[in-house]
Amino acid sequence: xxxxxxxxxxxxxxxxxxxxxxxxxxxxxxxxxxxxxxxxxxxxxxxxxxxxxxxxxxxxxxxxxxxxxxxxxxxxxxxxxxxxxxxxxxxxxxxxxxxxxxxxxxxxxxxxxxxxxxxxxxxxxxxxxxxxxxxxxxxxxxxxxxxxxxxxxxxxxxxxxxxxxxxxxxxx
Numbered sequence: 001x002x003x004x005x006x007x008x009x010x011x012x013x014x015x016x017x018x019x020x021x022x023x024x025x026x027x028x029x030x031x032x033x034x035x036x037x038x039x040x041x042x043x044x045x046x047x048x049x050x051x052x053x054x055x056x057x058x059x060x061x062x063x064x065x066x067x068x069x070x071x072x073x074x075x076x077x078x079x080x081x082x083x084x085x086x087x088x089x090x091x092x093x094x095x096x097x098x099x100x101x102x103x104x105x106x107x108x109x110x111x112x113x114x115x116x117x118x119x120x121x122x123x124x125x126x127x128x129x130x131x132x133x134x135x136x137x138x139x140x141x142x143x144x145x146x147x148x149x150x151x152x153x154x155x156x157x158x159x160x161x162x163x164x165x166x167x168x169x170x171x172x
Contacts, residue, residue: 009049013042016058019126023062026121027069029106041065062126063136066118108158116151119144 020041024034041064045057054060109117115137122133123144130148134141155161 009046012057016061020058020061020065023121023126024065026106026109026125027065027118029110037065037068040068059132059136062122063138066122066137069118070114104160107160108155111158111160112151112154116147116154119147120151120155123148 017038020038021034024038024041025031028034028037038061041061044064045054045061048054049057109120112120118137119133122128122136123130128136130141130144133144137144
């Protein structure tokens, strides 16, 4: 890879790393697994940066992450990994309500089948249009709509989000 290509890849990472990390976190539910997922996706993208002339690199990286996360879910490797420094992630008492809410949402997301979870993350969190989600997942727009509809119905009945629904119904 020549110097100019390396700089353009660095510029891409600088511009999109935070968004991609959030997507990876929502796909894995774990900061360490998200870092691994994103790093692997960026490595793969870097290897193809010059050779394939990637037109939409952020979409390409998202697709690589979704595919890699799907392989992890299938192999159940995701559930076996436990970070050793989880104790280092303790938060102060002032952020406890936020962390509780985040934990509830993550638990509800991880109840969803992998394809529905990917659609919810890409469509509603990353705010991508249905056509972009379909391209990333390699399916039709109709399939994206179907997965989104089923996922939202399932999230509405999730036991993990019960407290959130009760609070929102009461106007809190």
